Amino acid sequence: SQKIEQNSEALNIQEGKTATLTCNYTNYSPAYLQWYRQDPGRGPVFLLLIRENEKEKRKERLKVTFDTTLKQSLFHITASQPADSATYLCALNTDKLIFGTGTRLQVFP
Amino acid sequence: DAGVIQSPRHEVTEMGQEVTLRCKPISGHDYLFWYRQTMMRGLELLIYFNNNVPIDDSGMPEDRFSAKMPNASFSTLKIQPSEPRDSAVYFCASSPGTRIGGELFFGEGSRLTVL
Numbered sequence: 001s002q003k004i005e006q007n008s009e010a011l012n013i014q015e016g017k018t019a020t021l022t023c024n025y026t027n028y029s030p031a032y033l034q035w036y037r038q039d040p041g042r043g044p045v046f047l048l049l050i051r052e053n054e055k056e057k058r059k060e061r062l063k064v065t066f067d068t069t070l071k072q073s074l075f076h077i078t079a080s081q082p083a084d085s086a087t088y089l090c091a092l093n094t095d096k097l098i099f100g101t102g103t104r105l106q107v108f109p
Numbered sequence: 110d111a112g113v114i115q116s117p118r119h120e121v122t123e124m125g126q127e128v129t130l131r132c133k134p135i136s137g138h139d140y141l142f143w144y145r146q147t148m149m150r151g152l153e154l155l156i157y158f159n160n161n162v163p164i165d166d167s168g169m170p171e172d173r174f175s176a177k178m179p180n181a182s183f184s185t186l187k188i189q190p191s192e193p194r195d196s197a198v199y200f201c202a203s204s205p206g207t208r209i210g211g212e213l214f215f216g217e218g219s220r221l222t223v224l
Contacts, residue, residue, distance in 0.1 A: 034212065043113075043200055043215030044152070089152065096165060097142075097213060101151035 002027040004092060004100040012106045013080055021075040021103045023090035030092040033066055033073050038087045038102065048075075080107045113216035115201050121222045127189040130219045132201030133182055140204040142213065143176055143186050147197045158184065191223045
């Protein structure tokens with residue numbers, strides 16, 4: 001069956017460190033993958049999109065990698081700040097956009 | 110631009126009642142999506158429209174759910190009759206893409222509680 005897996009356990013890291021979140025998928029062949037941020041009580045907000053022929057994409061302190069062989073995407077936040085605390089969702093595009101359940105990131109001072 | 114606007118933000122109703130959720134997409138966006146979010150199942154796609162036409166409603170849980178998009182600036186999701194298991198946050202999103210898969214712009218959601 002098709003599945004998108006994100007670590008359901010919260011990731012707790014110290015301010016200034018690099019946070020790395022994982023998105024694994026099975027039985028999909030997405031043309032591209034997106035990452036969203038969701039704050040409590042708010043809708044998801046788009047962060048980055050990476051295409052299947054791209055290995056890496058960067059935006060300010062964010063970096064996303066996409067390995068279609070491993071069927072995995074990694075999402076990195078460098079020099080993390082308490083304001084980065086949120087839930088991060090990956091989403092795969094097949095014929096529609098399918099979301100993972102998200103990983104909650106907590107950055108403490 | 111005001112973004113995607115959803116109403117109501119919160120709805121509490123009793124089992125068996127009809128619920129109507131409303132969405133105004135961003136002007137000029139060709140795609141509109143309805144998602145449902147729960148702790149257990151995450152964000153689930155219910156239905157999406159392209160140029161006001163329903164394209165894929167395979168995510169609609171059952172016949173109690175229906176969605177319409179009478180024009181480019183308005184869509185509704187209706188649940189009749191509602192049940193406690195329908196309690197969730199319902200999100201509307203729109204996309205400017207000329208084909209499916211572009212960045213989605215989400216509204217703030219409608220939190221539904223069915224007692």
